[in-house]
Amino acid sequence: MSDSANVRPFVLVHGAGHGGWLWARVRDRLTAQGHRVFTPTLTGLGERSHLLDASVTLETxxxxxxNVFEWEDLTNAVLVGHSYAGWVVSGAMEQLEKRVSALVYLDAFLPDDGQRGVDFLNEAQTEAFNAAREKGEISRPGPNSTALRIQRPEDAAWVDSKITPQPIGVSLDPVKLTGARDRVATKLYVRTPLFPQPRFDAALARCQADPSWKTAIMENCGHDPMVDDPDAVVALLEAL
Incomplete structure (x- = not known):
């Protein structure tokens, strides 16, 4: 059990095609240490996939x-964004600056004001995105365990069974940032280099060069370290 002085809320936000289910192992470990843990599933994904429609945007x-912060009255929280959720938590910080004491980008995008998700997609994602738009579809396929570099076969099967399509509308609008993210006192960028993503390599280098950021590298994990090594993720979060 963690010291009561160090117990605080954690809000863990998943990436593209995933859902709150992704954080189950980390959530259970943090809860056992006495923390309040919230793992919201973004609209149109996971168990909320029935809400997928053309109106789902980054702002959604x-x-x-x-709204998790508003309805749960959260303050002094640790906010974690994984992968695509780097866009989400960056935008959310514009409204949550006084409620978040630590911000974590877990192998995640680190966008600047005015950038759009569609401009950050890799070649395969761009092809799927464009094909979906040409067909008038509102989503593109989510990632699979092979692309995610999930380390254990049983975990790969579990992740593949849960992945849902990613709404394309979230990648079309520019993110609106005024610097709230940068004013958070404690910021951590975590990279899992087994997953090839030049955008994340650049984000890591950017944070390593900025003394206001902490950085960490998880050498033996794929893109979903909360699946591959939940104990290491918990250790990083509690060390904040």
């Missing part, structure tokens, strides 16, 4: 996260 997902 930002509101999903902000």
């Amino acid at each position: 997902h930002i509101t999903d996260v902000v």
Whole structure:
């Protein structure tokens, strides 16, 4: 059990095609240490996949996260964004600056004001995105365990069974940032280099060069370290 002085809320936000289910192992470990843990599933994904429609935008997902803080009266919280959720938590910080004491980007995008998700997609994602738009579809396929570099076969099967399509509308609007993210006192960028993503390599280098950021590298994990090594993720979060 953690010291009561160090017990605080954690809000863990998943990436593209995933859901709150992704954090089950980390959530259970943090809860056992006495923390309050929230793992919201973004609209149109996971168990909320029945809500997928053309109206889902980045602002929808930002509101999903902000509303957790509002309805649960959260303050002094640790906010974690994984992968695509780097866009979400960056935007959410514009409304949550006084409620978040530590911000974590877990192998995640680190966008600047005015950038759009569609401009950050890799070649395969861009192809799927464009194909979906040409067909008038509102989503593109989510990632699979092979692309995610999930380390254990049993975990790969579990992740593949849960992945849902990613709404394309979230990648079309520019994120609106005024610097709230940068004013958070404690910021951590975590990279899992087994997953090839030049955007994340650049984000890590950017944070390593900025003394206001902490950085960490998880050498033996794929893109979903909360699946591959939940104990290591918990250790990083509690060390904040």
